[in-house]
Amino acid sequence: MNFTINKKCSYTRARTGLIETAHGNIETPIFMPVGTRGTIKGLTQQQTLDIGAQIILGNTYHLMLRPGKGLIEEAGGLHKFINWQKPILTDSGGFQVFSLSPLRTFSHDGVSFKSHIDGSTHFLGPKESMEIQKALGSDIVMCFDECPSSDAPASYIQEAVERTIRWAHTCKNAPLQEHQNLFGIVQGGLDPSLRRKCAEELVPLDFDGYAIGGLSVGETAEEMYATIEATEPFLPTHKPRYLMGVGTPRNILEAVMRGVDMFDCVLPSRNARGGTAFTWQGKIQIKSARYTHDFSPLDPELDAYPSQFSKAYIRHLLNVKEMTGAILVTMQNLAFYLDFMRQLRQAISSNTLDLFRQKVDAIYPN
């Protein structure tokens, strides 16, 4: 995987770059829509292309349970199975094992857990996660790590970091397909010294990129930003940095200014289904009575398909629970996030990040 930095902001740590993969290029900073079980919820692949997605995510935990590694392998990999030609990043499954599975027991080599769907028993560790992600054939593979909850005691977080480092070695030594790239994940809770330690142990393994994991799990935004600042200086500048599971437009802007290149989050798509639209006029609750007679486009400043429809119409669709309403707002929100990243890249390129920040201050204060 080739990563080229094109432009560095002169007054923040923000940079623009280009990741080249076997399935195409990705301009950074980038937002990656989440396609948990082989599709962005409510969208067809054509619509995901139309809103400008450059790379999407797949979730190893969900895909290993249904339809299973074997079937996707038989289909020729995840790209072929879901008919998506652009890059795919898969997570390791670790996060879901720890957050979704009702019963789990640790061993040296991974976690035994019960499926949240049917209670069947499975085992997932670094070796298994790499085997599955190899079969999925994603362009970017994530190391199997442990992401402790935000209220875990310090001693537990330390153990999780040690497991994460040990497992990173296993992942690094596991075979992958020729075109695949492997990212390491830095854990360590909100403890700067643990974060530094974890980063310093992972960097010599020379991963293709580095993720900052374990954030957006209940801490404040300030704690998140401080933890990025405590981690980023210990990551190689010439590799992409990926902040997992983050966040609001504001969170993303702050993280980009602190040197982060890649993001994923279910926020825009999940909130869409509840009727929250992210627009260039700010976040709006489209079901609110104030939009009953509002025949203006959903987002007059965004050139995306949903802007062909009025707020009043989309409100009507959501009110009568027509799927098409959720679909249009999902398209809007992801198109907005992708346009937000495009404008952010442009602002970095033209050294006008301060102006962009002022614009965001006004519409996405937090």
Place this chain on the structure above:
Amino acid sequence: MNFTINKKCSYTRARTGLIETAHGNIETPIFMPVGTRGTIKGLTQQQTLDIGAQIILGNTYHLMLRPGKGLIEEAGGLHKFINWQKPILTDSGGFQVFSLSPLRTFSHDGVSFKSHIDGSTHFLGPKESMEIQKALGSDIVMCFDECPSSDAPASYIQEAVERTIRWAHTCKNAPLQEHQNLFGIVQGGLDPSLRRKCAEELVPLDFDGYAIGGLSVGETAEEMYATIEATEPFLPTHKPRYLMGVGTPRNILEAVMRGVDMFDCVLPSRNARGGTAFTWQGKIQIKSARYTHDFSPLDPELDAYPSQFSKAYIRHLLNVKEMTGAILVTMQNLAFYLDFMRQLRQAISSNTLDLFRQKVDAIYPN
């Protein structure tokens, strides 16, 4: 509205034609996807265009309750409200009042009923239905009729026919927009003499087209075909004939051979959401285990977007209850119905309806 008959089949009553409306032309025989509350369920208007829809339906009953006549009028009509530029047909609301409303009382001028949503009281008669459809601005407006249930006693069906005829006069005299066209509806249950009487009373009113209503309400297919045969000879040949709420591909073929030009039905879209796909290989239950490892396209003989995906993938999406699964099968089924009508028109044009019928016999026996 202009209706031109282009070709008459030499051995059945089938014909091809062209309906010209202010919002575009419609090739007949045609199938009209149902957009109950201002959208085809699960599809965007772009997808509805992509699968080849030439005209869609809107339901007056549903739209009068939510979002209401006033809002759509304020938006400039249904076309503008939902951003659909092609023709729209609206039904009268009668069928839903009789089938969905828990409480209703008849008067000379219509029906007082309670909303199935919130129990609020409304009144709908020929005058009100015309006022609402005028506000909706649909290209084809349907007369307000009464569609009795299939087990109604003969005396009731006779009364319903009398009301339908009386109301047809009211509808005919009601003002509509310049571009709108009005269709009369023939009722009469399964009684040939009542059907004939109803048709003979309506034809002098010189409607722009004639619908056969009150079928597909529980009778057998043979009874349906016999009733079409008992009605059609009394309808003017130079006006389009519309069989309401029908049906399977087989039903449609049989009705076309008996002189019908227009169809609507929720079957393809409703069944899609349950996992039944209409394909050129026949009807398939895509959730069935036999498709688990079937990586062939959903319908190799249909050039529509869902054929870019395998049965195994779509099965997976339906199994994990991803909306995208229902969306793809909805697109498939409507694309199939529209392609079925296209091939049917072609067969009539080329005088090969017998060959087409053999093909349908093999895959859609009933």
